[in-house]
């Protein structure tokens with residue numbers, strides 16, 4: 570999977586937890602979108618928990634399913650998500666109570682379906698601190714923590730995206746095996762990075778605030794690399810054609 574100046578085999582992402590952290594505007598969602606696109610190309614079904622509806626356009630363009638009416642059947646949706654290339658956007662932008670209940674039921678159904686039909690699939694959780702917060706347990710956070718801790722055997726992987734790394738449930742976050750650590754500046758966030766990275770605290774304080782948009786420290790397998798993920802573009806071939814005609 571070509572993400573920019575970083576190339577990852579699919580197996581380094583699927584069945585694992587991935588954390589994409591950083592301040593607002595550091596490029597987290599862009600990194601997540603590039604990752605989703607590459608997973609889809611590999612045939613891995615992806616579900617996006619989308620609190621701002623910021624993936625809807627892409628999911629529609631890829632012929633995926635956008636769920637914003639929470640009266641649909643979560644089990645049916647989990648079965649639909651079983652297909653190779655399936656992409657589901659759970660649009661939580663209205664922050665309704667029933668959307669949280671639906672999401673918990675959907676993830677639970679996915680967990681059950683994955684037992685019967687294990688296959689690689691990934692769930693991306695934007696603003697993860699809202700759904701799986703540190704110090705607060707809900708039906709939904711239980712469903713997410715269960716996937717984080719025990720999803721591997723059923724093929725389930727997670728991607729946590731958050732600007733409030735200190736507020737994401739530690740049990741879930743520390744399951745991550747791959748980290749894209751974008752810019753942070755606040756001491757509480759730097760502290761989380763210091764707990765994750767095998768670098769000297771002074772080095773972290775020097776490098777992390779200097780990261781540009783789209784740049785991150787990629788931490789995987791005990792190794793830290795400064796990387797730049799490419800800018801996500803919806804159907805670049807179409808855009809290039811339009812530009813050449815203009």
Ligand SMILES: Nc1ncnc2c1ncn2[C@@H]1O[C@H](COP(=O)(O)OP(=O)(O)OP(=O)(O)O)[C@@H](O)[C@H]1O
Pocket residue numbers: 591592593594595596597598599600732782783784797798799800801
């Ligand atoms: N790798 C990149 N190359 C060029 N531009 C980028 C890159 N990553 C992000 N950007 C641009 O920077 C801006 C912020 O990116 P993005 O929305 O991904 O940040 P974010 O950290 O998710 O912010 P927020 O927390 O507010 O959602 C966008 O305009 C995006 O197009």
